[in-house]
Amino acid sequence: MNPYPLGLRLEGLRVLVVGGGTVATRRVPALLDAGADVVLVSPHVTPALRAHVDAGRLTWRERRFEPADADDAWLVHVAVSDPVAAQAISDVTAARRIFTVRADDRHAATAWTPAVTRQGPVTVAVLAGGDPVRAVAVRDAIGEQLTAGVLTAGVLDAGLLDAADEGRAGTVALVGSGPGDPELLTVKGRRLLAAADVVVIDRLAAGLLLDELRPEVELVDASKIPYGPSAAQEEINRVLVDRALAGKFVVRLKGGDPYVFGRGGEELLACAAAGVPVVVVPGITSAIAVPSAAGIPVTHRGVAHEFTVVSGHLAPGHAESLVDWAALARLRGTVCVLMGLKNLPAIAAVLQSHGRAPDTPVAVVQEGTTRDQRTLRATLATVADAAKEAALRPPAVVVIGPVVDALVG
Template identity: 45%
Template sequence: MVGPQHASADQPSTVPVELPVRGMPVTVVGSGGRAMTATGTLVAAGAVVTVVSPDPAPYLSDLADRGLITVHRRELTTADVDSAALLFAHTGDADLDASIAADAHRRGVFCVLDRAPRPTPAARRVGRVTLVGGGPGDPGLLTVAGRDAIANADVVVTDRLAPVSVLGHLAPHAVVVDAAKIPGGRRMEQSEINAHLISHALAGRTVVRLKGGDGFVFGRGGEELDECVKAGITVDVIPGVSSAIAAPASAGIPVTHRGLTQGFTVVSGHVPPDHPDSAVNYAALARTNTTIVLMMAVANLDAIARALVDGGMSATTPAAVIADGSLASQREVRGTLGTISEAARRAAIGPPATTVIGAVAGFIPGRAASQRTAELNIR
């Protein structure tokens, strides 16, 4: 919300506007929940976003690592202001935000302030927690029930792969807690996430735990459900579209296809096959003759591919890796079980990514039908 700086006490001090930001250089100053939601919204709208913060939140650092934004880990400079067509002052310090806005005004740069009211302690009975599966990333794939839950939230505890861009619109007054887990980097431990959910609910607030994909598919939703119930908190569960099937679908790959496969198996590849924590029987998996969908497996893809070949799967089995499935930044590479790890490395594919192994990874819409027709004509 942006609007006039002068208004009488009985008049609204802001007016809603829509800003065309595609391709526009926009700077966000800050690292808290408001900075996160503003950044997510701007990225989704196609802005060229730079975040300035001495200590950027894990969510913001992850966007920078994926090449979706630029982050400067320092204080704001006049050069940052001058290079921006639009500035968002979301530091969480009202006086500092006002000072940034005043300086931007003097330099002819429009600045959007964080005018959301601060939450007050709830004076009512125990609140509730809703576990919302946010889908694979595209905000349009968030369910209607999920959108409704977010709109009614006092607090949103969000993962890095959740559709954060919807929060500024659906929950402009909610407290946003960054519960990101960055592979090999900064992370909020599960015990701390549980504590946030429970403490806010016990304070009488309506809490949404927003996750990417479906919270019960490698999302630790069951653990959070269990902890909240043990604390005496009512929990609602809203399933989400899992990236295990949505990412392949976004690349035109069906995880099942008549004549090619009759099933699929979803496996976490966050540890290699020879790791003590690996509970997957890759030799058995290699013989299932179903599609294999690997989540969180980019770093261990070479080792997993070798284990599957050692288990009897042909190295020429089609394979594909889809990064940022369903997002504008989506990329995919295709190859075979024997080549896909190197192909992903050469393409600089990083997490989040979904790997598909099996005949369906070689499926190309339109071509399969013509091939089948040709085979029938030959016979």
């Protein structure tokens, strides 16, 4: 029986997601992007989902499913692997005539999630009779043609249906996903992501891109690796090498650009030491893109002819910090600070102590290029208190200099 395709307008409508694992991690960003009122029911959630909870984007009920959870739901996603538990949820939703997606058994579902590609205002959804592999292959073929701006009569021929199998076995691709908007991923990055056997992500990678992965792709969430940053990086390196040596095509999907405070160089060296070839796909760095999205040019004729990008994750004076804050204070150009929100009071204080004027314009842009983007404008003397009062959260880019006000007026 062929399905009846529909485009659901979910803005403001309750969508229930049961399960807090990999499947939910992949599905929730698209639901949030559609404006749905997402309620997540699960005793545990992934770090990526927890980030959405902490940001107030969804409601998390930290327990197992109860029939009352389906109250007022327009759509239910069952993202659990236990078929008995999944069927019990389906029984509840069927009695209430709520369309339900089943991650464990598509034949037991009353709704399917299609393979989706988004190109600006165009969304292409492919069902392929419930066959996810064929749907993804067709989706990728259409997506490539849309990206090129050309759709030919033969685009869906049998040869292109194998496009998803073009991955380079035994290779690692370090792909920068950009500052947050999934449309800012490069064409090459999107093509390699579509061909991946394994995708290793962190919490800064654009979440909507996960909804486009083939269903059989192994998703490794690097943000859930315990034991601190150094041990976590060693484990990431191990996973990249291990999967590549097993003949997999591995994509390391990183926020921004792989080499701008992304530790991409360490990952490349680890792969090189193991004899694993690496492809590097540059990404749009948030140091430039986020200020731009907020209406701030990092350089502007007659205002600033230079800009400096620094990491603020270590406070000024920290023994391991390599940033010369005194030298930065003497510059006339723009200073962009990444990962500096936590240490913003110390950064503002040290720049003023070395001569930067207290009335220097400063902007803090939270989650730039995404639907949750917020911009705070202040001065070097007031920005720390203003950011605290506004309850700004990471990721955020701090822009210091006259360019903050260059296009205001």
